[in-house]
Amino acid sequence: MNKILVTGGAGFIGSNFIHYLLERYDDCYITNVDLLTYAGNLDNLTNISDDPRYRFIKADIVDFVSISNLVSQGFDTIVNFAAESHVDRSIEAPGIFVRTNVLGTQSLLEAARRFGVKKFVQVSTDEVYGSLGQEGYFTETSPLNPTSPYSASKTAADHLVLAYGHTFGLSVNVTRCSNNYGTYQFPEKLIPLMITNALADKPLPVYGDGMNVRDWLHVRDHCCAVDLVMRQARTGEIYNIGGNNERTNIDIVKIILRRLNKPESLIMFVQDRPGHDRRYAIDSSKLRKDLGWEPKYSFDRGVIETIEWYCNNIKWWEKIKSGEYLRYYEQMYDNRKKAN
Ligand code: NAD
Ligand code: TYD
Numbered sequence: 001m002n003k004i005l006v007t008g009g010a011g012f013i014g015s016n017f018i019h020y021l022l023e024r025y026d027d028c029y030i031t032n033v034d035l036l037t038y039a040g041n042l043d044n045l046t047n048i049s050d051d052p053r054y055r056f057i058k059a060d061i062v063d064f065v066s067i068s069n070l071v072s073q074g075f076d077t078i079v080n081f082a083a084e085s086h087v088d089r090s091i092e093a094p095g096i097f098v099r100t101n102v103l104g105t106q107s108l109l110e111a112a113r114r115f116g117v118k119k120f121v122q123v124s125t126d127e128v129y130g131s132l133g134q135e136g137y138f139t140e141t142s143p144l145n146p147t148s149p150y151s152a153s154k155t156a157a158d159h160l161v162l163a164y165g166h167t168f169g170l171s172v173n174v175t176r177c178s179n180n181y182g183t184y185q186f187p188e189k190l191i192p193l194m195i196t197n198a199l200a201d202k203p204l205p206v207y208g209d210g211m212n213v214r215d216w217l218h219v220r221d222h223c224c225a226v227d228l229v230m231r232q233a234r235t236g237e238i239y240n241i242g243g244n245n246e247r248t249n250i251d252i253v254k255i256i257l258r259r260l261n262k263p264e265s266l267i268m269f270v271q272d273r274p275g276h277d278r279r280y281a282i283d284s285s286k287l288r289k290d291l292g293w294e295p296k297y298s299f300d301r302g303v304i305e306t307i308e309w310y311c312n313n314i315k316w317w318e319k320i321k322s323g324e325y326l327r328y329y330e331q332m333y334d335n336r337k338k339a340n
Pocket of ligand 2: 086087189190191193205207273
């Protein structure tokens with residue numbers, strides 16, 4: 001498993017995964033292919049850009065000609081992180097989610113099959129299962145019931161991956177992880193958005209009643225799980241990844257405010273997300289039993305380290321929040337305030 005093609009490696013989880021592999025293995029050679037959309041940021045990789053085990057190629061995973069040319073160079077493994085990943089954006093503009101997440105995955109699968117890639121790992125999400133009530137957990141056999149254009153596009157991709165395994169004998173795995181947090185997360189997602197707004201004394205927009213529940217996992221624990229799956233999982237297996245760490249959104253927001261010594265008066269309840277899933281919770285016992293995975297970060301430690309990272313890397317996120325993202329933010333949250 002030496003030559004690894006990582007797609008979407010300039011994004012949040014992909015860049016953490018590249019750091020994770022390079023720190024851990026001397027004998028892995030990583031090609032990072034990323035289109036550098038608004039979410040792709042080469043600043044996430046500056047300290048390894050000269051590493052001889054690493055190279056970056058800017059390309060669109062949907063562009064089959066470019067992808068075939070690249071994959072024909074010979075890879076042991078493809079790990080597909082590249083995606084449009086933000087639910088709110090998928091409600092504003094669903095088409096790009098179908099393009100990237102469905103067509104992009106199919107283009108990678110086709111190239112993998114033609115050029116003899118030995119393992120294809122699809123990084124999927126617990127959101128493919130839809131929403132839970134107050135009880136229960138998603139297992140790998142739970143029905144797929146996606147509710148947003150984002151999760152529907154990820155579900156379609158999962159089916160394509162499994163179909164390529166079944167029909168063409170491509171060695172595939174699918175991982176379905178819960179909500180991640182940690183370094184380099186784009187500040188449109190809940191935790192970094194709230195940290196960066198609080199640092200700037202700006203309102204913290206909480207959707208609906210703030211009682212939606214997510215199961216939070218540190219990104220390094222997710223990377224460790226994907227690495228185990230890539231190296232050890234039997235072909236065709238699906239693995240859920242989750243931290244058994246359910247929190248309501250309002251709890252998360254209050255933890256951040258307390259740690260930063262900011263007042264709760266910054267909290268602003270705004271109009272709910274349309275179709276907002278109430279609760280996600282993951283049963284990851286299969287991954288623990290088959291591959292011996294255990295999360296290493298407690299949420300208490302992980303969230304403090306993450307808050308500190310954002311405090312110490314203000315330039316990283318200020319650059320993002322002062323550019324194109326600012327226009328998106330103003331438009332998205334002005335509409336919510338008006339409708340509330
Ligand atoms: P992200 O939005 O931070 O990064 C996505 C990356 O993909 C960016 O670097 C972007 O430039 C790149 N990309 C987008 N379209 C592309 C294209 N057409 N061609 C090549 N590159 C393209 O996302 P993330 O949070 O790092 O998520 C990575 C993967 O993990 C996604 O597939 C997502 O569905 C999945 N996932 C995310 C979470 C989470 O909490 N963030 C949880 C479970 C699963
Ligand atoms: P998000 O980070 O967008 O992840 P996902 O929707 O994929 O779970 O949102 C996490 C939760 O936080 C979700 O219930 C929506 C909520 N949320 C807010 O309340 N306010 C916000 O500004 C954002 C971005 C999210």
